[in-house]
Each structure stands twice: as structure tokens, then as C-alpha cells.
Amino acid sequence: xxxxxxxVHCLRDGQVLLLKRTKEPNLGLWVAPGGKIERNExxxxxxxxxxxxxxxxYAQEMHFRGVVSIVMPMVVEPCLQFLFTSTDFVGxxxxxxxxxxxxxWPIEEVQYLDMPPANARLLPQAVDMKRPFYQAKYVYG
Numbered sequence: 561x562x563x564x565x566x567x568v569h570c571l572r573d574g575q576v577l578l579l580k581r582t583k584e585p586n587l588g589l590w591v592a593p594g595g596k597i598e599r600n601e602x603x604x605x606x607x608x609x610x611x612x613x614x615x616x617x618y619a620q621e622m623h624f625r626g627v628v629s630i631v632m633p634m635v636v637e638p639c640l641q642f643l644f645t646s647t648d649f650v651g652x653x654x655x656x657x658x659x660x661x662x663x664x665w666p667i668e669e670v671q672y673l674d675m676p677p678a679n680a681r682l683l684p685q686a687v688d689m690k691r692p693f694y695q696a697k698y699v700y701g
Contacts, residue, residue, distance in 0.1 A: 563639040566607040567594035567679075569625075569687050570617060571647045576667055576687055579614060579660040590665075590673040592683070603642035611646070615662060616654035619646040625686045626694025630678060633700060641678075643686040643694065 569592050570577040578590040593614040597606040604622065612618050622644040630639040655662040665673065667687055671680065678698040685694045 563635065563637050564597040564603070564606075565594060565639070565641045566597060566603055566610055567592040567641060567643050567686070568607045568611045568619065568622065569643070569645045569683065570611070570615070570619075570649055571645060571667075571687055572664070574667055575664040576670060576683070577615065577617075577653075577662060577664055578670070578673070579655070579662055581660045582657065583659070586676050588674065589679075590663075590670075590675050591660075591679055592686075597642075604644070607642065607644045611649070612651070614656050614659050615651075617649045617651040619644075619649045621648040622646045623689070624693070626682070626696065628678070628682055628694075629697040631697065631699040641682075643682065645686055645689065647689075 579593050580590050581587050593611050595610040597603060607622060608619055625645045626643040628641045630641055670683055685691055
């Protein structure tokens with residue numbers, strides 16, 4: 561069995577929407593909205609669902625920006641993360657406060673936020689629409 565996750569980077573006016581987690585995993589850290597892919601759900605469907613559940617926004621269009629294999633010492637199952645970016649979304653921004661607090665951040669300031677190491681490393685690739693599709697492996701020590 562594999563662990564399959566999505567992340568959605570919403571972009572507007574040079575900013576990216578991030579969520580400061582109020583629970584584990586990543587308590588107190590800034591992450592992109594997203595989550596676990598459910599049974600019979602595609603990565604794209606999961607990304608749309610998780611974005612709506614965590615932010616109140618509905619992505620009218622998303623771009624598949626990359627896939628990352630995450631290796632963690634305490635997890636024996638393979639873990640894959642599917643990265644999406646959206647610049648076309650509608651709805652009223654409303655955080656699911658059980659998950660975290662939302663904030664728009666200038667892309668150039670994201671490097672100064674407290675983020676999980678993999679997210680900090682992968683976010684610039686995901687949000688730069690001029691870069692090609694991204695495939696990587698991130699190993700937690």
C-alpha cells in the first residue's frame with residue numbers, strides 16, 4: 561500500500577496561498593492546501609476536493625506541476641505527493657480552522673516561513689509556471 565497525497569498552490573498577484581497547520585502533522589508550519597487521496601479518487605479530484613474543503617475555493621483549472629517521492633525513516637510505505645498549481649479559482653476564502661489558518665504570501669518571502677523541509681524545497685518549482693514538469697525524490701534524514 562502506498563501513501564498518496566496532493567498539494568495545491570493557488571497563485572494570484574505574485575502571492576501563494578498557504579495554510580498554517582493547527583494540528584499534526586506539521587503543527588505550526590506553513591503548507592500548501594492538500595491531503596490524502598481517497599479510494600477511487602484521482603490525484604486531480606483529490607486536489608480539487610482538498611482545496612475546497614480547506615479553503616472554500618474551487619479550482620476551475622489546475623496544472624499538474626510535479627510528482628515527488630517522499631522517503632521518511634518512520635514510514636515503510638512508499639509516499640508520493642502530486643503537486644498542482646491553480647491561477648483560476650472562485651469562491652469565498654474560508655479556512656477550515658480544524659486544519660489551519662490561511663494566508664497569502666509573496667512568493668519571494670516564502671523562503672522565510674517555517675515550512676516542512678520538503679515543502680520549502682519543492683514550492684519554488686511548483687509555482688514557477690515557466691519551469692517544466694517536476695519529478696523528484698526527497699529523503700528525510
